[in-house]
Structures are given as C-alpha cells and as structure tokens.
Amino acid sequence: MAVSKNRIKWLKSLHIKKYRQKYNNFIVEGDKMVREVLDQNPAAMLELYALEPWLSTNLPKGKVPADRIFDVSLTELGQMSGQNTPNQALALLDCDALPNVIPDKNGLVLYLDQIQDPGNMGAILRIADWFGLPGVIAGPGSADRFNAKVIQSTMGAFLRVPVEETDLGAFLSGRSDYKILAADAKGVNAFTYPFPEKAVLIIGNEGNGIAPGLFSLTDEVVSIPKGAEGGAESLNAAVAAGIICAAFQQYTYQKK
Template identity: 35%
Template sequence: MSHPEINTIVRIISDIFARRFLKELKYLSQKYIISMVSKNQIKLITSLQQKKFRQANGLFLAEGIKVIGELLQSDFELEHLYETEAIFGNVASDKKTLVSENDLKKISALTSHNNCLALFKIPQPGRISQSGLIAALDDIRDPGNLGTIIRLCDWFGITQVVCSMETADLYNPKTIQATMGSIARVKVDFTDLKTFLKHTTLPVFGTFMDGRNIYEETLPKEGIVVFGNEANGISKAVEALVTTKISIPRFGQLQKTESLNVAAAAAIIFSEFSRRK
C-alpha cells in the first residue's frame, strides 16, 4: 500500500473519531448546562403547593436528596427532577434538569431550600390492608403531625395508615417533608373511617385521656389504633366503634400538662405495642 493511500485511510479514521468526539462533547455540554426554569414550569410547580392543583395535575412535590432518594427507590413514578450543580450527577435519570440555586428557590415550597426538587406522580389508591397493626387517624389536621406519624410507623414496622377524609392531605409538601422518605414504605389510604371501622374484624383501640393504662392493658399483635384530632380528640361517631380505650399515664407530680402532642403520643403507643410482640 502506497503512502498516499495510507494517509487517506488515516485521515478518514481521524475524521470519524473527530465527529464522534464532537458529538459526545455536544451531548455533555447540553447535559451539564444550567437551564432556566420557564414561567410555565414555575407556575405548575408552585401551584402544586395547593391541594386542588395537585389533584388536577396528579402530581406532588418532594424536596431534598433524602426524601427524593427514598421515593426514587420505591414504586413512586418520577415526573421530573430539578437539581443544582452541588449534587447534579448523583441521580442517573433522563428526566432531570440542571438549574441554578436562585431558580430552585423560586419553585421551592420550603423556607430552608435544598439542592433538589422533584415532581412525582400521585398513584392510584389501592386496597386497604386488614392485617397487622394499623394506625387510624381521625381528623388529624396538621401536615407535620401526619408526616411525623407516618415516619414513626415506618420506624416501628407499621406499614398501613388509614385516614379519615378530613385528615390533612398526604401530598402536602409539609407532610412529605415530615415523613423524611418514610412515605416510600408506609401505605396511606383515605376513606370513610367510620365505615372502615364498622366492617373490620380487628380489635379497635382508641386513645383517650380517661382510657385504660396502656402499660397494664393486654395488647394484641394485630389491631387498629385510632388517634384523634389535635384539639378535639376522637369524634363521637368514631368513639362508638372503639372496642378498647387506652391512655398514657402521666408521671409528673404536678400533672398540669393537659395532653401530649398526637405524634408524641403515637410514638409511645407504637413503642408499647411493638415491645409486646
């Protein structure tokens, strides 16, 4: 083979590799370039702070690498992920955009901002479990309390929470944040609580100030534990369906504390049920 022919082959091969290199370079530059969040995107994302828009779009917000990471490893389906340079590349997905910290602040629902925000699809409700220990929430209004109770359920191995229709929205950003990712492992359903309790075959425990001392009560492995509204407790209609009233005794000498926060009470009661297994 003559020198001119060799030079031609070398030039062709060089051109091929050069084109491939430029193609890869273009892809990487597009992949890691900071994108502006459009007005329409901002409008959609900020609207998801309200329940009616979450329902209309079938989407909810999650913020922070811990919460988002847990959701990505679960059955929740990612719609889109927005990340800053600080953590970009930690999550392998083609449904993500690199954004500036300033843009992320614009779309964040939290006062303390994170390095990432994601939109997830709201799943269709499934069948409510009728086995094991179940937490039932009667008109819990504070999203932080709801999220904390879900996190406590995850800690104590309780996988089912049943909420009255009046209970705070599961997909409120404050609820999601308070779960710290436990929403990925605890199934939460909203239903007519009275109908659910009326048809269950499990024993129903209700938390009351004048209930039986939980430390002296016989506690089964399976059952439903009902927690009431922060201000008014368990409603009269639900109270009528409770088979056993339980209470956490006060040990303080002055005993001036009126009651425990519902999430604090849930932690104590879940702990005692778990200890008896």
C-alpha cells in the same frame, strides 16, 4: 434542557392541594428527600430539577431517563420551590406511586381523626415506619399526605408507609376481625393491656380529641398512665401515638 416559564408556574402550583389533586402529582424538595426517592423508588420520579453540582454528584441518569432530568439555575429552583431557601434539588412525583393500600394482616393500623398539624402527621408516619405497622388511615379533615411539610417531617417514611385516605366505616367494610381502639384518657393502661393481634387505633384531633361518632365504634379505650405528679391535660398527638405503638410492640414481642 431549559424549563419554560409555564412549566415553572405549573410546578409551583403543586404546592397547593387543589392542584395536586387535579394533576395527581406532587413535589418533593431538598437534597436529602430527593436522594431518598432516587434510592428507594426512582420509578415514582416523573421529573427531576436540580443544580448542576448536585447532578454531577448524585448521577441520577441511571435511575431516571435523561429527558426527565433538568439542570436548573438557583433562580429557577427558587421559582419552583415552596421553601424560603431552595435546596439543590426538586422532584415531581406521581401521587399513585406512593403505597396506598393497607394490607389486611395482623398489626396496629393508625386512624387519624382530623390530625391537622403536618408535623404531627409526618411524625406519625415515621412511627408506623419504625414499628413496621401495616399502615395509616388519614380520616376526613386530616392533613394532606402530599403536603410538603408532611413529606419533610416523615424523613422518608412517606415512601414506605401505606396511607389510605378514607373514613373508618369505609376502611372496615369488607374487612373483618379488626378491633377498634381509641387513644384517650380514662381507658385501660396501655402497658398492661393485652392488645389484640389486629386492630385499628384512633388518634384524635389535636384540640378536640376523638369525634363522638368514632367513640361509638370503639371496643376499648387505651390510655397512657400519668405520673404521680403529672399535670398536663394531654400529650401531643404524635407522642401519644408513639407511646401506645411502643406498648403494642412490647406486648406483642413479650408474647412470642
């Protein structure tokens, strides 16, 4: 089926957050990512645009209704794409099809306090996915979970990890027994800390750390011990999150 110029223009507009929010749709690009969606959540796929060889190889017809599949030229794909080098396939997805409710259960929920780098946000979703954490809260000022670079750097975790876009107060209202932890310097050693079973861990902004207003809600500051000859002021936000989640998992596993 041919694709109209207006449709191409509209698809292209979804690379901008304002239009993603307006239409509640987003774009996933590239062979690997589109195949992940087809495998794991084909119902989320509203439309699929791909080169003919890709369609012949991946046979999406059993998973997506035929009238939603568009065989496009490389030129058309380039016009829809947000990438410098468009890669075989592009899918239109429903924002509401991604998990967006964090279950109220034991585990470590990560709270992103203005994590602005899309690569960091993607890496943090991968951490939550790897350790099977209940979910991630994207606090105000954080990157948009539907941003193409976030999606790309999650390596598929965006399909599995519940993300709530809210602030910490709103998340906690109506939920009880969460301890609030903050990842920062000068706290207790993450590797000897007896983690609570159910907690939120605040990960601070790349440049400014954790906002003072959030610190006042914190039950415990958890730190990664520096080496005897260590010199850095801080670790990358995603790296720090990964290390503390590993410590949490290690503690929880040892207890059992």
